[in-house]
Amino acid sequence: MFFQKHKRKSKDLKQIDPDIFYWIQQERKRQKEGLELIASENYASPAVCRVQGSLLTNKYAEGYPGKRYYGGCKYVDECEILAIERLKQLFQVNHANVQAHSGSQANMAVFLSELKPGDKIMGLDLFHGGHLTHGSPVNFSGLLFQSVFYTLNLETELLDFNQIEDQVKKERPKLMIAGYSAYPRIIDFKAFRQIADRYNCLLLVDMAHIAGLVAGGVHPSPVPYADYVTSTTHKTLRGPRGGFILCQDSLKEKKIKSKIFPGIQGGPLQHVIAAKAVAFKEALDPSFKIYAQQIIKNTKVLEKVFQKQGIKMRTGGSDNHLLLLDFSQLGVTGKQIEESLEKAGITVNKNTVPGEKRSPFVTSGIRIGTAALTTRGMKETEMEQIGLWISKVIYNPSNEEILSKTHQEVKELCQGFPLPTDDL
Numbered sequence: 089m090f091f092q093k094h095k096r097k098s099k100d101l102k103q104i105d106p107d108i109f110y111w112i113q114q115e116r117k118r119q120k121e122g123l124e125l126i127a128s129e130n131y132a133s134p135a136v137c138r139v140q141g142s143l144l145t146n147k148y149a150e151g152y153p154g155k156r157y158y159g160g161c162k163y164v165d166e167c168e169i170l171a172i173e174r175l176k177q178l179f180q181v182n183h184a185n186v187q188a189h190s191g192s193q194a195n196m197a198v199f200l201s202e203l204k205p206g207d208k209i210m211g212l213d214l215f216h217g218g219h220l221t222h223g224s225p226v227n228f229s230g231l232l233f234q235s236v237f238y239t240l241n242l243e244t245e246l247l248d249f250n251q252i253e254d255q256v257k258k259e260r261p262k263l264m265i266a267g268y269s270a271y272p273r274i275i276d277f278k279a280f281r282q283i284a285d286r287y288n289c290l291l292l293v294d295m296a297h298i299a300g301l302v303a304g305g306v307h308p309s310p311v312p313y314a315d316y317v318t319s320t321t322h323k324t325l326r327g328p329r330g331g332f333i334l335c336q337d338s339l340k341e342k343k344i345k346s347k348i349f350p351g352i353q354g355g356p357l358q359h360v361i362a363a364k365a366v367a368f369k370e371a372l373d374p375s376f377k378i379y380a381q382q383i384i385k386n387t388k389v390l391e392k393v394f395q396k397q398g399i400k401m402r403t404g405g406s407d408n409h410l411l412l413l414d415f416s417q418l419g420v421t422g423k424q425i426e427e428s429l430e431k432a433g434i435t436v437n438k439n440t441v442p443g444e445k446r447s448p449f450v451t452s453g454i455r456i457g458t459a460a461l462t463t464r465g466m467k468e469t470e471m472e473q474i475g476l477w478i479s480k481v482i483y484n485p486s487n488e489e490i491l492s493k494t495h496q497e498v499k500e501l502c503q504g505f506p507l508p509t510d511d512l
Contacts, residue, residue, distance in 0.1 A: 120507050121499045122433040123474060124464075127297065127410040127457025128269070130326045131464065131508045133370060136363045138512070140328045144359035150349060152187075164358040171365035178303050178368050181311050181334045183341035186364055187348050187356040188331035191296045191320035195221040196228060196352055197333060198292050198316045201343035203262060205232050210256065210289075211265035213237040214448075215440045217412070219269045219294065236261060240271075240442045245403045247271075249279045256287045266310070267294035267318075270439055270455050272406035274307060281313040290315045296331075300324025300459065301408055303371045304380020316340065324383065324409055324459045327367025330360045379462060383409045386458040386471045393475030399482060402441055402453070410457045413482075414441045420485055422451030428485035429454075433498035434478060464505045473501070 102109040124131075132140075144164060150157040153165035153172075168186065175184040188194035203209070209229065211222025216239045220227040223235030236259045241248035256264060266280045277293060284291040293310035299319040301307035310317050317334040321327035333344050349356070370376060384407075391405040394413065402412040415425060422438030429436055439455040446452050456478070458471070466474075477494050484490045 116507075120510070121502050122435055123498055123502065124460040125434060125436045125456045125458070125474075127437075127455050127459070128320075128323050129457070130323060130460045132322070132326060132328055132363075132367070134509055134512055135370070136326075136328055136366050137509055139366050140359055140363035142359055142362070144362050145357075147358045148355045149358050150355045152345060152349070164362070167358065167362040167365055168356075171361050171368060174365055174368035174372060175332060175334070178371055179309065179311055179317075179334055181317070182336045183334065183338065183344075185333040185341070185344050185348055186330075186361050187353065188318075188333060189353060189357060189360075190329070191294065191318060191331040192221045193348075193352060194318035194320075194331035194333045195292070195294060197344055197347040198318060199229065199233065199263070200347045200351055201316075201340070202290055203233060206234055207263070208234040208236060208259060208261040209263045209265065210236050210238060210259060210261035212268055212271070213239045215444045216240045216442045217268045217270035218265075219267075219296075222265045222294070242443055245442060246273060247275070249276070249283065252280075253283050253286070256283055256289065260287060261289050263290040263292055265292045265294060266314075267292075267296065267298075269297060270410065270412050272401075272403055272408055272410050272412055274407045275310075277308060277310040277313040284315075292316045292318065294318050296320040297323055297410070298408055300326060300371065300376075301380055301383065304377045304383075306377075306380045306384050307408060311336070316344075321364050321367060324380070325367060325371060326379075326459070326463060327371075328360050328363035330357070330364055332364070382467060383458050383462045385468060386462050386466070387411065389468045389471035390456065390458065390475045390478075393472055393479065397475075397479040397483075399479060409459045410455055412439060412441060412453055412455055414453045415482070416441065416445075416452045418482070420482070421446060422453045423449065424485055425454050425482055428481050428491060429478065431488075431491040432477065432481050432494040433502075434474070434481070434494075436478075461505075463508060466505055470501065470505075 147164050148158050149161045149164050153168050171186045172184050212218035214224050221229045224230045238252045238255045291314050293314040296319045298307050302309050320331050322329045387406045400414040426438045436454045438451040439453050440451050441453040
């Protein structure tokens, strides 16, 4: 009865659910009029959004293509096969699983494929740029497994492979994790592989943040070195929110399949998997390499601006899509700067820094990423202006006049760079 009643109005969300319609419009306005500089966010294409919002959401498809527990899967099978084949081509890998609902579940599937509860894992300390799923005690990875950590060298602020090897030699983890949420430099995957081989531990690379940079050829690939590679699809890869797992070995692929389903998930999200296929096709286009190159160029412009403005960056700058700013000596917190920048129409996230002395809810730094604004078409000229705006706010976080004026200038800039999804 409900759908019959609303049949003629089925495309008019404003009439069906005015509350949700209103909040979506508010979010659209926020995205349209503001600068998105959260390093883990991006804008999916109209095609990705349309497919993710398609009628494929209606289909239950437990299992894998050609081996489902439900009938009527022949068309979603073809979508999933396309996603797998495109992903394998994109990263030059033998096996790919595209069913993980998120990067966290991709990591969980790898852990459960190779480890038993209580086995030891080693990742980068969260305060040094690691991730919750790399062993944090508040996460399943730290609750189910014995977690130990390596850290950055506090003098160089870089990965120190002598220190990492000493820690691996001491702790003898069964699995070591590389790949980070706030590390702004190139990762030497070969060095991790050599340590893993010397101490007989597995190597998982979580490339969630840099997947698009790897696909675009501006960061080395972990595929030749890792036992498993996991990733999200929505950061620099610019797809829908989801995850995937790569490996070269057919036995490992079989383990992963069984741990994703029936191990930790039921029916895969076929609308999201099809949207992943679209994103992988977009990333295979030559234009994506140009996009990835522009991300790096834009980051380098921000780096130069902050250097000139005397704002400390951990590691002194960046080789990828993100910068980690440190306010330890400025008398302000990451939380304060995040809130002030939001008033100025600029969205970032507070972030811990190596050697952090403040709570993760307060922090001494912020993390800045250029992937989303690069998608929007902004280049070096815009990045220089944005860097100056950010710097002004950092030095004047409580000056409401400056925040208001900056917000107006941000709106004016954004008018010249429509959202990719403006027509949706």
